[in-house]
Amino acid sequence: MNASRDPNPDKVGEALNAQRFQMIKDIARELKGDVVFPTCFDTACRLRQELQNPDLPISRISSIVSLEPLVAAKLMQLANSALYRARGMPALDLKAAISRLGVDLVRITALAIAMRQLMRSREMAVFSDITLALWNHSLKTAAAARILARIHTRINPEEALLAGLVHDLGAFYMLYRAAQYSELLIRPDTVKFLIMQWHESIGVTLLSALGMPEExxxxxxxxxxxxxxxxxxxxxxxxxxxxxxxAGTHFEWLYQDFDPDAGEIGVVRKRFADILPEMESDAQEMQAVLA
Incomplete structure (x- = not known):
């Protein structure tokens, strides 16, 4: 389409820089407070429904909670807070955090967060395709990290799972913040550009603000x-x-054309090709938990 005829052209140059500066400034201010935002609407809905069951077994609670990045991060934050942190090492994975907090507190905390997410999820409806793709990408990354930890290292596989699950939390947060700007709601390409440029640094700041373990x-x-x-x-x-x-890196969930077998990415995928089927299978199993 000719840009001169497009009533809502994506911003470029100084206009884009001004929009980016305002969004980053607003994010920095919000990170000083209590950060809660929605990730995937369907996940939050199913999580809320499941956790309303008082007879839900702990194994089911653990499986459900592990699939929701923000809930997982908040539970880690609570478990490592001064109120609940035991003497010695901090909780480094969800299993340890849930064990420390107890089933009832985990259920209540996760349900409270999910409900708060649902209250805000309509604001992100315009980005539903991106949030779903990003959620699927996060599950694949978590599955791959856990498998790699088990096969190639002595690192706790559950700690690797958690790290993979929350690695793109900054992108979820930026989508939520972008939904607060009417101009960005109608400019998805601008939003994608901002996420590509800033989601890593924003994610690090966000995870730190949530009290996630330094590791x-x-x-x-x-x-x-x-x-x-x-x-x-x-x-x-x-x-x-x-x-x-x-899991596809950011190119996949931003719907950009790329050759997954080219360059350094291709080298890595070829080197670890033997775990790709297991990664896909594990990710599908995790998705099925909330089916």
């Missing part, structure tokens, strides 16, 4: 920035980086 926060830094993968997978950051590539 998890550090593992998400620059996860979309291409770099050489070490011969030996050693760190949580390696697991998130490789898992993110195997």
């Amino acid at each position: 998890i926060v550090n593992a998400t830094i620059d996860h979309d920035q291409q770099r050489a993968v070490p011969e030996t997978v050693r760190s949580l950051a390696d697991l998130v980086y490789i898992g993110n590539i195997l």
Whole structure:
């Protein structure tokens, strides 16, 4: 379409910079308070419905909660707060956090967050396709990170799962914030550009504000920035980086055309091709939990 005839052209140049500056400024202000925002509407609906069942077993609660990035992060924050943190090491995964908090508190906390999400989810309806794709990407990354941890390292697979699950929480948050601007609601390409440029740094700040363990926060830094993968997978950051590539990286959920077998991404996918079927299977099983 000719830009001169488009009533809602995407912003460029100084206009885009001004919009970006205002959005980032607003995000910085909000991060100083209590941060709650919706991720995937369908996930929040099903989570709310499930947790209203007083007879839900702990195994089911753990499975459901592990699929919702913000709820998972909030439960980790609560478990490692001064009120609940036990002497010694902090809780580094959801299993430990749920064990520390107890079933009733987990149910109440998760339900409260889900309800607050649902109250705001209409604001993100225009981005529903992106949020669903991003949620699916997060599940695949989490599955891949857990498998890699089990096969290639001595890192707790559940800690790797959590890191993979929340690695793109900054993108969810930016979608929520973009929905607050009427001009961005009708300019999805501008929103995608902003997410590509800022979701990593915003995510690190967000996870820190939510009180996530330092190991998890550090593992998400620059996860979309291409770099050489070490011969030996050693760190949580390696697991998130490789898992993110195997799950499609940001190109997939932003619907950009790219060759997954080209360049460094292709090298990584070829090197770890043997786990791709298991990653897909595990991700589908996680999705089925909330079916």
